[in-house]
Amino acid sequence: MPTAENKPQTLYDKVFQDHIVDERLDGTILLYIDRHLVHEVTSPQAFEGLKNAGRKVRRPDCTLATTDHNVPTTSRKTLKNIETFVEEEDSRLQCMTLEENVKDFGITYFGLGDKRQGIVHIIGPEQGFTLPGTTVVCGDSHTSTHGAFGALAFGIGTSEVEHVLATQTLITKRSKNMRIKVDGNLSPGVSSKDIILHAIGKIGTAGGTGAVIEFCGSAIESLSMEARMSICNMSIEGGARAGMVAPDEVTFEYLKGRPLAPKYGSEEWNRAVKYWKSLKSDPGAKYDIDVFIDAADITPTVTWGTSPEDVVPITGKVPDPETFSTPEKRAAGRRKLEYMGLAANTPMEEVVLDKVFIGSCTNARIEDLRAAAQVVKGKKVASNIKRAMIVPGSGLVKTQAEAEGLDKIFLDAGFEWREAGCSMCLGMNPDILSPQERCASTSNRNFEGRQGAGGRTHLMSPVMAAACAIVGKLTDVRKLSDQNVTPRKASPTPMEIKPHVDERVETDDDEREMIADQPEDNAPHTNTIAAHSSAGLPKFEVYKGLAAPLDRSNVDTDAIIPKQFLKTIKRTGLCSALFYELRFNLDGTEKPDFILNQEPYRKAKILVVTGPNFGCGSSREHAPWALLDFGIKCVIAPSYADIFFNNTFKNGMLPIAITNKDDLDKIAAEARAGKEIEVDLPNQTINDASGKKICSFDVDEFRKHCLINGLDDIGLTMQMEDKIKAFEKKMTQQTPWLDGSGYLKRDKSGRLAAKAVPVPKTNRGEEVKEPLEW
Ligand SMILES: CC(C)[C@H](C(=O)O)[C@@H](O)C(=O)O
Numbered sequence: 021m022p023t024a025e026n027k028p029q030t031l032y033d034k035v036f037q038d039h040i041v042d043e044r045l046d047g048t049i050l051l052y053i054d055r056h057l058v059h060e061v062t063s064p065q066a067f068e069g070l071k072n073a074g075r076k077v078r079r080p081d082c083t084l085a086t087t088d089h090n091v092p093t094t095s096r097k098t099l100k101n102i103e104t105f106v107e108e109e110d111s112r113l114q115c116m117t118l119e120e121n122v123k124d125f126g127i128t129y130f131g132l133g134d135k136r137q138g139i140v141h142i143i144g145p146e147q148g149f150t151l152p153g154t155t156v157v158c159g160d161s162h163t164s165t166h167g168a169f170g171a172l173a174f175g176i177g178t179s180e181v182e183h184v185l186a187t188q189t190l191i192t193k194r195s196k197n198m199r200i201k202v203d204g205n206l207s208p209g210v211s212s213k214d215i216i217l218h219a220i221g222k223i224g225t226a227g228g229t230g231a232v233i234e235f236c237g238s239a240i241e242s243l244s245m246e247a248r249m250s251i252c253n254m255s256i257e258g259g260a261r262a263g264m265v266a267p268d269e270v271t272f273e274y275l276k277g278r279p280l281a282p283k284y285g286s287e288e289w290n291r292a293v294k295y296w297k298s299l300k301s302d303p304g305a306k307y308d309i310d311v312f313i314d315a316a317d318i319t320p321t322v323t324w325g326t327s328p329e330d331v332v333p334i335t336g337k338v339p340d341p342e343t344f345s346t347p348e349k350r351a352a353g354r355r356k357l358e359y360m361g362l363a364a365n366t367p368m369e370e371v372v373l374d375k376v377f378i379g380s381c382t383n384a385r386i387e388d389l390r391a392a393a394q395v396v397k398g399k400k401v402a403s404n405i406k407r408a409m410i411v412p413g414s415g416l417v418k419t420q421a422e423a424e425g426l427d428k429i430f431l432d433a434g435f436e437w438r439e440a441g442c443s444m445c446l447g448m449n450p451d452i453l454s455p456q457e458r459c460a461s462t463s464n465r466n467f468e469g470r471q472g473a474g475g476r477t478h479l480m481s482p483v484m485a486a487a488c489a490i491v492g493k494l495t496d497v498r499k500l501s502d503q504n505v506t507p508r509k510a511s512p513t514p515m516e517i518k519p520h521v522d523e524r525v526e527t528d529d530d531e532r533e534m535i536a537d538q539p540e541d542n543a544p545h546t547n548t549i550a551a552h553s554s555a556g557l558p559k560f561e562v563y564k565g566l567a568a569p570l571d572r573s574n575v576d577t578d579a580i581i582p583k584q585f586l587k588t589i590k591r592t593g594l595c596s597a598l599f600y601e602l603r604f605n606l607d608g609t610e611k612p613d614f615i616l617n618q619e620p621y622r623k624a625k626i627l628v629v630t631g632p633n634f635g636c637g638s639s640r641e642h643a644p645w646a647l648l649d650f651g652i653k654c655v656i657a658p659s660y661a662d663i664f665f666n667n668t669f670k671n672g673m674l675p676i677a678i679t680n681k682d683d684l685d686k687i688a689a690e691a692r693a694g695k696e697i698e699v700d701l702p703n704q705t706i707n708d709a710s711g712k713k714i715c716s717f718d719v720d721e722f723r724k725h726c727l728i729n730g731l732d733d734i735g736l737t738m739q740m741e742d743k744i745k746a747f748e749k750k751m752t753q754q755t756p757w758l759d760g761s762g763y764l765k766r767d768k769s770g771r772l773a774a775k776a777v778p779v780p781k782t783n784r785g786e787e788v789k790e791p792l793e794w
């Protein structure tokens with residue numbers, strides 16, 4: 021019998037274990053974060069919180085920022101500065117706020133004039149900022165991308181961004197282990213995007229909820245790093261917190277010569293590789309969920325509906341909702357077809373397109389562009405295609421593609437060749453679909469309104485999108501006769517990255533000692549933490565109010581609050597943005613059918629959702645902010661997506677999972693009758709208006725404690741300063757390559773120049789009171 025110590029561990033277990041700063045008896049863990057990526061959309065409120073509290077960024081050397089979501093992808097030839105370049109006012113403000121914050125807090129930033137600027141999940145790996153065995157976070161759900169390196173990488177909300185900026189840690193719990201094994205050879209024309217779409221079709225968008233997926237098997241091992249990134253990128257669409265692939269020779273090869281990776285051939289590199297090689301799952305390691313896929317079963321795959329799980333082989337037909345298993349699914353299916361403007365049983369290859377988008381953090385890397393160019397070469401975009409866009413994922417991808425002449429191939433065929441950014445993946449910038457326009461897209465989400473209000477998205481691989489542009493309809497890339505599209509194997513010609521920053525300086529032993537021995541008030545990366553509490557949130561105890569019933573499944577955060585409202589730099593003012601496209605017509609008038617437009621539910625304080633997986637998709641904390649602004653502080657649903665679930669607690673809200681259908685039906689019946697519901701958190705019961713118990717509910721002990729006492733995590737974590745500091749000292753010894761000395765300036769004595777500051781206030785700017793127990 022293996023003991024707890026020698027129990028076989030998974031890759032996830034190993035990386036998680038190596039980052040535990042502290043563990044409570046109830047399993048709440050303070051996890052150290054090695055790498056923090058920051059973008060303009062989810063950071064302004066976090067920096068504002070730091071400023072209000074007089075806090076510093078703890079590890080500027082481990083933090084990397086860029087602008088990507090809001091930036092126009094038009095030519096930057098005339099770019100002077102972001103102020104004159106970004107025309108849309110709110111976008112401009114968000115970009116400028118980031119520029120101000122990175123200056124104020126001393127963070128490395130790749131702005132629009134910098135060739136290294138690009139989508140946050142493309143630039144991290146490109147720079148060697150993402151490394152195996154690290155914990156990587158970003159206020160963005162597709163942080164899962166970085167798991168391709170054997171990193172534990174996941175998206176967080178803005179409150180957590182603030183927590184990481186201030187403490188370089190997160191409060192979390194262990195996730196479940198899930199394994200998706202893909203064995204065998206991929207057929208020509210089938211790529212990693214097809215693998216992940218196929219897998220999501222199989223497990224569903226909630227299939228990975230609460231889990232970290234390890235992708236393995238011979239088909240995964242044969243893939244290049246870029247292909248592995250596309251797979252891990254979409255783990256979040258399968259509901260998982262993160263996706264991971266064990267690091268191997270392909271990974272090490274990719275990292276050689278990256279500016280922020282340990283210098284190839286150095287002692288540090290050799291030490292790092294030795295550690296990275298230890299990160300494989302042990303034989304006999306147990307997985308809570310195991311999925312097997314035969315690579316031979318995967319064909320070029322496209323989506324037909326408004327959820328990434330709505331997949332079908334390109335050779336298939338639009339499904340008939342009347343054949344779906346339950347009345348709820350039939351109703352949802354009809355709605356999807358109506359939104360998508362499709363008739364059941366139409367062959368997918370007969371669906372005519374308007375636009376083609378090749379880009380996004382899923383598929384805008386150099387290999388994606390090479391593969392698409394191979395299909396397009398010597399052909400022309402079909403005349404019915406109004407716009408076909410190629411948007412490289414970063415300035416470096418663009419430069420490399422131009423050096424290889426790919427831009428010319430695309431331009432000759434009639435594609436637009438754009439500058440780096442998120443572009444039409446979510447349309448927070450000028451690149452959007454018009455209502456009813458149909459797009460073949462290499463992005464990752466096909467939610468209603470995702471690429472523009474009323475727009476219709478079909479997800480697919482870059483070679484498929486390229487073929488669609490040529491044919492003008494959804495099409496099977498394998499039919500384009502002279503194409504020779506092969507799956508993306510480990511590439512013999514990786515992208516050449518020229519270091520634009522000083523290469524990482526190897527920390528020698530003496531230096532390591534010196535860093536570890538620095539006096540407390542001048543440690544390499546510290547905030548001296550004054551004992552303080554952070555009682556800043558309104559307390560949640562017994563909460564009573566009208567409950568609005570919502571009969572929907574898989575409500576994504578794009579539906580809770582669409583992209584156009586993410587441009588705010590505040591946490592408030594989002595009441596009318598809540599469920600905007602469900603609540604309002606294009607002309608701004610109300611849709612009378614939507615529940616929150618009906619009496620008495622305009623005054624709802626609780627939302628009762630009868631379908632599972634509420635809050636899936638994007639990490640936007642704007643979703644709980646909008647609910648709060650409307651007056652809803654409690655959501656009751658069968659299940660939630662992980663990031664949304666976390667985000668609500670950080671705002672003093674209570675999401676309750678009721679898995680028992682009878683109980684949920686009773687609650688929904690009260691809601692439908694327009695009666696009030698009482699949520700008693702101390703006693704963990706849901707009661708009717710008279711106080712009679714309907715059912716009990718579970719809640720995590722630590723979260724309950726924080727809600728009832730109105731505690732803010734950051735203040736609590738800051739009381740763990742000694743433990744965090746001790747952890748950092750150990751890490752500097754054990755994994756010196758993670759101290760980002762390549763970015764941070766050193767003072768004359770060679771010390772990393774981050775200053776210690778006392779922390780007199782909470783993140784909401786209030787006076788510090790007595791310290792509290794963590
Ligand atoms: C803006 C950001 C919060 C969001 C995410 O978390 O995914 C975005 O990148 C998206 O793709 O919807």
Ligand code: SF4
Pocket residue numbers: 088089139140160162380381382441442445446463464
């Ligand atoms: S999913 Fe789209 S919007 Fe989100 S980070 Fe990736 S490219 Fe940007």
